[in-house]
Amino acid sequence: MKPIDLRSDTVTLPSPAMREAMSRAPLGDDVYGEDPTVNQLQEICADLFGKEAALFVASGTMANQVALGVLTRPGDEVICDQGAHPVNFEGGAMPALWGIQPRTLRGDRGLLDPVEVEAAIRPENEHFPRSRVVEIENTHNRGGGSVYPLARVQAIAEVARRRGLDLYLDGARLMNAVVASGVPARDFAEGATLVSLCFSKGLGAPVGSILAGDRDRIRDARRLRKRLGGAMRQAGVLAAAALYALENNVARLAEDHENARMLSGALAALPGVDVPHPVETNLVFAAFRGRSAVDLVARLREAGVLANPEGSRPDLVRFVTHLDVSRDEVLEAARRVAETVAA
Ligand code: TLP
Numbered sequence: 001m002k003p004i005d006l007r008s009d010t011v012t013l014p015s016p017a018m019r020e021a022m023s024r025a026p027l028g029d030d031v032y033g034e035d036p037t038v039n040q041l042q043e044i045c046a047d048l049f050g051k052e053a054a055l056f057v058a059s060g061t062m063a064n065q066v067a068l069g070v071l072t073r074p075g076d077e078v079i080c081d082q083g084a085h086p087v088n089f090e091g092g093a094m095p096a097l098w099g100i101q102p103r104t105l106r107g108d109r110g111l112l113d114p115v116e117v118e119a120a121i122r123p124e125n126e127h128f129p130r131s132r133v134v135e136i137e138n139t140h141n142r143g144g145g146s147v148y149p150l151a152r153v154q155a156i157a158e159v160a161r162r163r164g165l166d167l168y169l170d171g172a173r174l175m176n177a178v179v180a181s182g183v184p185a186r187d188f189a190e191g192a193t194l195v196s197l198c199f200s201k202g203l204g205a206p207v208g209s210i211l212a213g214d215r216d217r218i219r220d221a222r223r224l225r226k227r228l229g230g231a232m233r234q235a236g237v238l239a240a241a242a243l244y245a246l247e248n249n250v251a252r253l254a255e256d257h258e259n260a261r262m263l264s265g266a267l268a269a270l271p272g273v274d275v276p277h278p279v280e281t282n283l284v285f286a287a288f289r290g291r292s293a294v295d296l297v298a299r300l301r302e303a304g305v306l307a308n309p310e311g312s313r314p315d316l317v318r319f320v321t322h323l324d325v326s327r328d329e330v331l332e333a334a335r336r337v338a339e340t341v342a343a
Contacts, residue, residue, distance in 0.1 A: 001304040004333040006263075008308070009173075009202040009256070009282060009322035018204065018244045025240030029233050030056075031226075037236030041243050045210040048246075049195050050186035053218035055211045056239055058230045060085070060172040063196035063209040065093045068133065069224045070217055071166045071193065074099030076132035078168075079120050081107035083142025083312065084135055085170055097228075101129060109277055110143025112136060114155035121163050134160045137170040138177045138188060142312060144276070145260070145283030147177045150187055157191020166193040172209070173201055176281040179253040193217060202253050202282055203245035204323050207238045249323060256282040259321040259330040266334035267319075270341055276316075284319040285310055288341065293317045296340070303336045 005011050014022070028034035038056050045054040057063050064086045068078060078094065080087060082104040086094055094100050105116050112134070122128040134156060138148045153169075160167040169192040171177075171185075178185050189195040194213040199205035211221055225231055232238075257280070264279040267286045274287040288296050293309035293316055300307055300317075310316035321330060 003301070003304045003306050004325060004329045004336070005306045006319040006321065006325065006333060007306045008320050010200055012202070012204040012322050012324045014204065014206050014241055017248070018241050021244040022237050022240045025236045027234040027236040030235045031231050031233060035234060035236040035239070037243070038239040041210070041239040044243065044246065045197070046212050048185050049189040049212040051189065051195070051212040052215045053213065055218050055221050055225065056235060056242070057209050057211055057225055058207065058232065059200070060170070060196065060198040060209045061090045061093070062225065062228060062230050063198070063211045064090060064170055065097055066221045066224045066228070067168050067194040067196060067211055068094060068100065068135070069098050070220045071133045071168060072098055072100045075129055076100045077103045077122065077129040078133045078135050079103045079105065079117055079131060079165075080135035081105055081110045081112055081137065081140065081143070083107070083110050083140065084137055085141055085172070086135065088142065103131070107140070107143065109146035110137060110140030111146055111148055111152060112156060114152065114159050117156055118159045118163065121165065131165060133166050133168050135168045135170060137172070139173040139281050139283075141172070141283070144285045145173070145176065145279065145281035146277065147180050147280045148188070150181070150183045153188055154191060161191065167191055168193065169195040171196050172198040173281065175250050176202055176253050176257070179250065180257055180281050199242035199245050202256055202322055203242075203249045205238070205241035205245040208242050210242070252323065253282070255327075256321040256323065259325070259327055260284050262327070263319060263321065263330050263334055266331070267337060270338055272341065282321045284321070286317050286319065287313070287315045288317065289315060291315055299340050300337060303340045305333045305336045
């Protein structure tokens with residue numbers, strides 16, 4: 001039985017056409033700034049986000065950490081949701097790399113409230129860490145793929161600007177937010193000093209993320225990328241996949257969202273299963289009442305469905321739709337989950 005892999009949209013494989021684009025890409029040494037394909041990707045992404053410049057980096061984690069490194073000094077504080085990716089899934093990088101600490105808020109499905117953000121900003125006083133950055137995630141992973149309303153992003157940006165903080169937008173899945181809401185990427189990014197996007201998630205490229213901002217910040221980001229060992233040479237072979245993804249795999253994210261809604265409907269209909277969040281994009285969280293997500297995920301694997309325990313509570317499983325699972329496979333996955341739960 002072929003397993004249906006709903007662990008993450010990171011599991012997608014480059015399509016034959018994407019590989020073809022990679023093999024044809026003109027290349028050079030990007031540490032000398034001479035890779036034409038990387039340069040083209042960076043220019044296109046700067047424009048996409050309405051920023052002066054952009055930098056191709058190895059991963060979403062590197063984008064987040066380079067951004068936070070650029071915007072902070074040791075001892076500074078980053079205001080973010082308690083489920084923020086850098087707090088939970090980046091190996092403790094904020095304190096380990098930059099000597100900074102998070103000030104976590106309890107967002108609504110991960111989405112911060114501008115009033116709470118403002119209240120969390122520390123007064124100027126030698127006792128306190130310096131509040132330096134507000135970090136938001138759109139879509140929000142631990143929020144179940146939730147999409148920020150544009151007005152909320154603008155209100156948070158206004159607070160940050162007025163109080164002298166920078167806003168960093170972790171846009172690992174920003175194109176999912178764009179497709180789900182119809183809001184252009186540059187509008188979401190407008191009030192952010194730095195913004196990132198991952199090509200290796202729903203967009204289907206094998207590797208890479210982009211970080212965009214003003215020229216000075218991106219020059220600083222280049223130095224930190226080098227410091228982290230992330231300055232790559234003929235990286236155009238990867239940038240070509242990202243360019244292909246931007247051209248061909250954005251509009252189709254709507255199919256993943258539709259498949260996620262179908263899956264959520266099928267799961268919510270099962271006895272003992274709750275879907276705690278409305279599905280807005282490609283993540284589906286399902287709570288299996290009274291069961292251990294870890295045990296259930298092991299049983300689902302035997303039944304040919306791969307998923308991950310979500311981790312924020314013991315009974316929650318995360319399913320992710322993406323371009324390598326068809327509608328029929330999603331429906332088949334729902335059937336296999338139903339059988340496993342009934343057994
Ligand atoms: N998220 C991964 C895991 O690390 C949890 C996933 O499967 O969802 N920002 C956000 C919002 C993310 O969801 C992720 C990846 C990243 C950053 C980091 O990207 P990578 O994995 O490329 O370093």
